[in-house]
Amino acid sequence: MSEKPVVLSLDKATIQFGGLIAVNSVTFDLYKGDLFGLIGPNGAGKTTCFNLITGVYKPTSGSIKFNGKEVGGLAPAKIAEMGICRTFQNIRLFPALSVLENVVVGAYLRHKTSVYGAYTYLPPAINETESLKKDAMDLLEVMDLADMAGSRSADLPYGKQRRLEIARAMATKPDLILLDEPAAGMNPQEKEDLQATVRRIRDEFGKTVLLIEHDMRFVMGLCERIVVLDHGEEIAQGSPEAIRSDPKVIEAYLGEAV
Ligand SMILES: Nc1ncnc2c1ncn2[C@@H]1O[C@H](COP(=O)(O)OP(=O)(O)OP(=O)(O)O)[C@@H](O)[C@H]1O
Ligand SMILES: [Mg+2]
Structure with a gap:
């Protein structure tokens, strides 16, 4: 056992x-x-x-x-x-967003600043966004997608879209x-x-x-x-x-x- x-x-x-x-x-x-x-x-x-x-x-x-x-x-x-996070049998990315943005969206699930806080305390919210972006870039490195961070996710070849889904899931720190x-x-x-x-x-x-x-x-x-x-x-x-x-x-x- x-x-x-x-x-x-x-x-x-x-x-x-x-x-x-x-x-x-x-x-x-x-x-x-x-x-x-x-x-x-x-x-x-x-x-x-x-x-x-x-x-x-x-x-x-x-x-x-x-x-x-x-x-x-x-x-x-x-x-x-x-x-617990997941990827889907049929890829579900935000096609119009960039590769990096797709990962940042995943990370927002762990975003500590409340929506209200984001409006009233702009600097911490910006800091948090910067740190989310940095974490997202780190994940793109791991998934071998860093060189495509600025591309629209819809423009990625299929195999890379699947990798991006995993990066986005990982961004929730599951x-x-x-x-x-x-x-x-x-x-x-x-x-x-x-x-x-x-x-x-x-x-x-x-x-x-x-x-x-x-x-x-x-x-x-x-x-x-x-x-x-x-x-x-x-x-x-x-x-x-x-x-x-x-x-x-x-x-x-x-x-x-x-
Ligand atoms: N919401 C639902 N309502 C009715 N039947 C459903 C629903 N979701 C799944 N099923 C049925 O449950 C069974 C199992 O489906 P499931 O999608 O889990 O299979 P799977 O093992 O993932 O197959 P695949 O390898 O084709 O993806 C199928 O007969 C499917 O039609
Ligand atoms: Mg299935």
């Missing part, structure tokens, strides 16, 4: 949409510093799990705890403030970062670079990472533990080696995916 603290704990997390149980009694724990993969065929309930963890949906039953506190059913903004298909649409070199970056996010920044990905090379090469969903149910959990050779996983997913 791991000595590290549990960061995220799903206990029989379930959500039903009409007659469909999209996530059915899913149970797993993430320990601090885990690089954890969530995989399974299309429609398995992976993104819905993220939506439960981030408060987009309220679980029909079961529990979701973050750092020991129940978050199931809390408002998304509250959960984000507590330290404990836990959820990545929904971060390598989708990337070429092999971009995927390799992204693997190194995600590892860095864990090793250097101490984040816990939960990621959804269909590229098995990417997941198996990066994640240390993996949960497999199929039709909303957990069919396996374990190391990449165990998952790769699990007959249930091969039948439900890998047989067709690899």
Whole structure:
């Protein structure tokens, strides 16, 4: 058993949409510093799990705890403030804003000066904005996007937009970062670079990472533990080696995916 603290704990997390149980009694724990993969065929309930963890949906039953506190059913903004951030399967950037501005917007979630304070104490607000910009530039360096800080985010190639989404999520200074298909649409070199970056996010920044990905090379090469969903149910959990050779996983997913 791991000595590290549990960061995220799903206990029989379930959500039903009409007659469909999209996530059915899913149970797993993430320990601090885990690089954890969530995989399974299309429609398995992976993104819905993220939506439960981030408060987009309220679980029909079961529990979701973050750092020991129940978050199931809390408002998304509250959960984000507590330290969970995410990226989206379909990129959601502010296309007209610059690369740097997109990251600064993420950082505003942690912005300490109230809106009222921003008007009445202009100098501290300016200082804070300057420091947010500096932090944002530092993150762009980490994500290898610093040379594009002034470009409109819509003008970035697709792979870089995905990296920018991660930078923006990191700007909220989360404990836990959820990545929904971060390598989708990337070429092999971009995927390799992204693997190194995600590892860095864990090793250097101490984040816990939960990621959804269909590229098995990417997941198996990066994640240390993996949960497999199929039709909303957990069919396996374990190391990449165990998952790769699990007959249930091969039948439900890998047989067709690899
Ligand atoms: N708001 C909703 N209302 C009704 N059904 C939903 C809703 N959200 C998700 N579903 C259904 O839940 C199931 C799981 O969807 P989900 O998006 O979680 O799959 P996924 O594992 O992320 O798949 P993919 O790999 O294609 O992204 C699907 O059948 C989907 O249609
Ligand atoms: Mg999905």
